[in-house]
Amino acid sequence: MERQIRGIPASPGIVVGHVHLLRWEVPEVRHRIIPDENVHDEIARLHEAISRAKERLRHLRQRVESTAGAEEAAIFDVQMSILDDRELTRGIEDLVRQNLGAEKAFDLVMLEWRNRFARHAAPMLRERVGDLTDVHIRVLSLLMGLPDHDPVDLEPGTSAILVTHDLTPSLTVQLDRRSIAAIATDAGTRTSHVAILARSLGLPAVVGLRNATTLLRGGERVVLDGGTGMLAINPTDAEIDAYRERQREEAVAEAALTELAALEAITLDGVRVTLRANVDIPEEAEAAARSGAEGVGLMRTEFLVVGRTTMPDEEEQYRAYRRVVEAFDGKPVVIRTFDIGGDKLPVGGFPTEPNPFLGWRAIRMCLDQPEMFRVQLRALLRAAVHGDLRIMLPLIVTLDEVLAARRLLEEAAGELRDRGADFRADVPLGVMIETPAAAVAADTLTRDVDFFSIGTNDLVQYTLAVDRGNANLAPRFTPLHPAVLRLIKRTVEVAEMGDIEVAVCGEMASQPLMAFALLGLGVRQMSVAPRSVPLVKRIVRSVTEAHAKLAASAALRARTADEARHELARRLGDAVGDAPYLYDGLPGPE
Ligand code: PEP
Numbered sequence: 344m345e346r347q348i349r350g351i352p353a354s355p356g357i358v359v360g361h362v363h364l365l366r367w368e369v370p371e372v373r374h375r376i377i378p379d380e381n382v383h384d385e386i387a388r389l390h391e392a393i394s395r396a397k398e399r400l401r402h403l404r405q406r407v408e409s410t411a412g413a414e415e416a417a418i419f420d421v422q423m424s425i426l427d428d429r430e431l432t433r434g435i436e437d438l439v440r441q442n443l444g445a446e447k448a449f450d451l452v453m454l455e456w457r458n459r460f461a462r463h464a465a466p467m468l469r470e471r472v473g474d475l476t477d478v479h480i481r482v483l484s485l486l487m488g489l490p491d492h493d494p495v496d497l498e499p500g501t502s503a504i505l506v507t508h509d510l511t512p513s514l515t516v517q518l519d520r521r522s523i524a525a526i527a528t529d530a531g532t533r534t535s536h537v538a539i540l541a542r543s544l545g546l547p548a549v550v551g552l553r554n555a556t557t558l559l560r561g562g563e564r565v566v567l568d569g570g571t572g573m574l575a576i577n578p579t580d581a582e583i584d585a586y587r588e589r590q591r592e593e594a595v596a597e598a599a600l601t602e603l604a605a606l607e608a609i610t611l612d613g614v615r616v617t618l619r620a621n622v623d624i625p626e627e628a629e630a631a632a633r634s635g636a637e638g639v640g641l642m643r644t645e646f647l648v649v650g651r652t653t654m655p656d657e658e659e660q661y662r663a664y665r666r667v668v669e670a671f672d673g674k675p676v677v678i679r680t681f682d683i684g685g686d687k688l689p690v691g692g693f694p695t696e697p698n699p700f701l702g703w704r705a706i707r708m709c710l711d712q713p714e715m716f717r718v719q720l721r722a723l724l725r726a727a728v729h730g731d732l733r734i735m736l737p738l739i740v741t742l743d744e745v746l747a748a749r750r751l752l753e754e755a756a757g758e759l760r761d762r763g764a765d766f767r768a769d770v771p772l773g774v775m776i777e778t779p780a781a782a783v784a785a786d787t788l789t790r791d792v793d794f795f796s797i798g799t800n801d802l803v804q805y806t807l808a809v810d811r812g813n814a815n816l817a818p819r820f821t822p823l824h825p826a827v828l829r830l831i832k833r834t835v836e837v838a839e840m841g842d843i844e845v846a847v848c849g850e851m852a853s854q855p856l857m858a859f860a861l862l863g864l865g866v867r868q869m870s871v872a873p874r875s876v877p878l879v880k881r882i883v884r885s886v887t888e889a890h891a892k893l894a895a896s897a898a899l900r901a902r903t904a905d906e907a908r909h910e911l912a913r914r915l916g917d918a919v920g921d922a923p924y925l926y927d928g929l930p931g932p933e
């Protein structure tokens with residue numbers, strides 16, 4: 344074997360395949376002066392590249408329309424119209440006539456356009472910057488004869504392992520499950536949204552590899568192990584056989600877990616835990632329902648928007664929410680209002696900010712755009728007619744936000760009433776506890792909300808001041824840090840005192856060792872990735888509440904996350920043995 348590189352396990356599964364390297368970045372362009380007699384040919388070369396780029400976009404549009412839908416495919420119409428713009432092409436031709444090579448002329452004009460659009464007062468035009476960048480990369484690659492990395496070229500059935508720096512929204516909508524078997528990225532962490540999306544799509548993934556795109560050239564045979572975060576480059580046949588054996592073992596272990604789907608999540612001493620699923624895209628709903636989940640504890644609606652140029656209208660949203668509610672046949676379905684911003688941006692994005700995670704994100708963005716927010720609220724109230732739908736607000740910091748959202752919810756109901764539409768007005772409204780402010784001051788919220796759901800991904804990020812998407816900081820992202828455990832404990836106690844329900848829907852609940860800790864901290868509702876439902880059920884069914892409580896008390900007394908992990912692992916090991924998958928890729932009990 345040439346080498347193994349280690350990243351962060353993001354979505355489980357072992358895949359053997361060939362690397363499809365996607366370098367989606369603007370290449371360096373050399374300044375090149377051309378003689379007068381070549382100007383005509385150079386302009387012809389420019390037009391040839393533009394028409395080839397348009398041809399590719401047309402092709403891509405068709406493919407994305409058939410795999411992802413017409414709205415997602417609309418991005419490519421925008422990009423084609425950029426290439427049809429006469430002002431743009433005239434500007435480039437003028438520079439070529441001044442003896443500049445076509446690629447440099449194109450590069451300069453595109454840079455100028457991108458800058459101009461980025462600074463534009465109209466948000467609609469600012470949103471075009473992402474499309475301009477895509478077009479910039481595409482045409483330059485053709486003009487410079489660079490290796491063609493476009494995922495569009497993959498034949499269905501290729502089973503490629505997509506290796507890229509980071510997945511942008513426009514790349515995300517192009518992911519075709521028929522040709523891409525796994526994803527590996529330099530950037531990202533377990534809680535970044537590439538990882539969350541990969542888990543939703545059931546695509547094995549390793550993120551945070553840091554330099555995979557520089558180490559690989561494309562075409563190498565690799566093994567990707569999404570469960571351990573490993574990418575083995577050019578493995579020998581014997582090594583591949585060993586991986587295939589592990590693949591078979593994992594399939595057997597998973598089948599055994601699946602048998603748990605029909606059983607209750609109840610501890611050995613009779614404490615009942617409600618296990619729900621996190622659903623990120625409506626298409627996931629039916630499979631999530633089969634996983635044995637008792638409803639949905641978190642639907643991340645922003646994935647309806649990521650990769651799109653426009654917001655989905657009321658009707659489209661209503662259909663998406665209704666699908667999820669109906670798949671769960673009367674069981675509770677908690678739908679979170681848009682958590683756009685941070686690292687979840689639609690195509691072209693909203694204005695870039697220096698600190699997006701501390702910026703205009705989630706409930707802040709929704710409250711500042713009441714027209715947009717009411718569309719979502721109306722769709723939710725209408726979908727609520729079809730089952731037990733509950734609404735949840737993300738990133739709450741203060742009661743004012745809850746009250747403002749309630750007012751908008753009443754307005755939305757009023758609009759539906761005026762229209763004579765069918766809807767439910769008494770939909771429960773809950774909040775995510777995912778900022779230290781909300782956790783510490785949770786008691787200020789209980790009177791005005793119907794439930795809490797602890798979002799540990801953001802809670803860890805904001806409590807420890809560790810960017811959840813930064814691969815360099817991944818070892819510092821420690822959910823078992825005493826500060827985080829105390830905030831969770833406090834939130835659970837406040838919810839009990841205020842007599843409202845409290846769940847955990849962050850990644851922590853999907854990880855067996857941490858789920859054990861949460862059980863001990865008094866959490867009785869968890870919402871986890873559908874694949875983790877049987878795994879967490881197995882943990883719950885293997886321990887007593889008393890045992891979990893002792894373990895959690897020991898973890899709370901620990902002075903570091905590592906100490907807490909040891910305490911928990913030792914005690915969980917006593918109950919369930921040392922199956923490595925129970926320890927989230929960390930060492931098990933010693
Ligand atoms: C969280 O922050 O824990 C959470 C569940 O929400 P998201 O990961 O979508 O930010």
Ligand code: MG
Pocket residue numbers: 737777798800801
């Ligand atoms: Mg969050």
